[in-house]
Amino acid sequence: MRDIGRLVLVLVVICSLSAASLSYVRTSLATRIEQQGDYYVRGPALARLFQQPASQLLANKVKITRDGTEYPVFFRKDGDQVTGLAVEAAGQGGYGGPIVMMIGIDLATDTVLGVEIVSHSETPGLGAQVEKAGFRQQWVGLPLGSSVALAGSGGSVDAITGATFSSSAMVDGTNQVLDLMNKNRAAILAEIAGR
């Protein structure tokens, strides 16, 4: 019996030491890990969207939580005025999993600036064509206050031939962002102003 007690004791001590050291390292590195992720994963999409270096934009970040999903929102300022937003959303229903996209919004004209893909695991040559400029061109100038749908279900977005899943994931992500903007616009702007 004493033997078993010793076994358990040793294991418990080792496990707690390991847990303690890991949570310490994790807490001290958390911000840095997030910044690195933003820089390498979101940075390129952000830079293309606003046509300016990502380093000027990455610090302008807030997180909006809605229905249990967290949406990272980046903003662009001209002077004191917030002129543009970039909202990231994960479009569900892609062939290889969710498609993470960033949708740029022009607050002056209430239209969509464009869409950039942050990450995806779609089939090369088929679903991966969501990255092509020709397909994404359909997003430029979409009005806020509406929702989008594929042409096959009566909407305006022409799906990529042979990649309906990927196309509808793009539509899903876009609608998440449009809906978020319609219902939470004031809250987002307040959050930004409060920083």
Added chain:
Amino acid sequence: MDLIILAVGAIFVQNILLAQYLGNCPFCGVSKKTGTAVGMGVAVIFVATLASIFTWLAYYRLLVPRGLEYLQTLVFILIIAALVQLVEIFLKKQSRTLYDALGIYLPLITTNCAVMGIALLNIKHGFGFVDMVVYSAASAAGFALAIILFAGVRERLFLAPVPKAMRGTAVALVTAGIMSLAFMGFAGMGK
């Protein structure tokens, strides 16, 4: 239909051994006879599927709600190690025949990166429960298929006049390369 495509893709196109390079130590170690290869293959199918279910549940039910995703590696390896022990004890008590057939392979499986790899890939691909079970079983079946085919080749290779320096692991790796080349022909099937 999607599940069939997923399974075919996991067995042939993304073969865990020949395309994803996981589980190579047992691949070279226990593939000298077809009999042992079959034993190892079956044991891996069994443990990998079971381990994937438990690790998937642990990840989504325990770690994600508490924001502890970074402990994934630690938790997964402990689950796999504990599971292998439990399966061994259970088989010993319940089914003597099965234990005699698979028992000696079980301890080897703890450090088999195919099992851990499948568990990690499930999370990486963001599978739901059903997809995860199908993918794990199919990937492990792909491992079994590759190791059994390979054992068949190696049995013949044993009789071939291989240059002295290439004997053993060296020629095994080259053979695996040629098999991997053959499996590349499946690309385009499934996903």
Added chain:
Amino acid sequence: MDFKQALTHGFWRDLPPFRLVLGLCPSLAVTAAAENGLGMGLAVTFVLIFSNMFISLLRRVIPDKVRIASYIVVIATLVVLVELSMKAFFFPLSQQLGIYIPLIVVNCIILGRAEAFASRNPVLISMADGLSVGLGFTVSLTLVGSLREILGSGTWFGMGLFGPGFEPFGFMVKAPGAFLCLGVLLGLMNAWSRRRGEIFVQT
């Protein structure tokens, strides 16, 4: 094994993965580029040195029955540490290596050294053993990675070597190339051993 031997045996006598045929998976998986091989090797070296240190320190405390379980906890903790610091300081590399970083935990070299060496030797010599085997592994991985990258993409550590006229031998950076490259290197190394009169064949 004396201290000097512990410090040098990893570079030839027990050079992984060629002489000590363990850790084949990362040797195949991450060696499509030299940089990845180097990064993986250094990560493994770090884990190896410290897992050997802790296991050697704890060798009289840990009861035999829970030996393996304790080793696994120690190793897994170190691997998570590597995972976190790589994400914080070498993000692109950590994306490149992907699931092969957490898979260091099942790398047989580490558990093998813990069981065969650190569990029965004092601290300093165990760390020396970890350093030597780890660096040996790093050298091997970088070598395989360089070979595959130069032939397969015409670059070395990302630098173009041959100019635009070079048609890369794409086969080398794919899975079959990995197996073939490792097998042929192993064969060459065996041939060299035989010439030096060492009797050594992997079984």
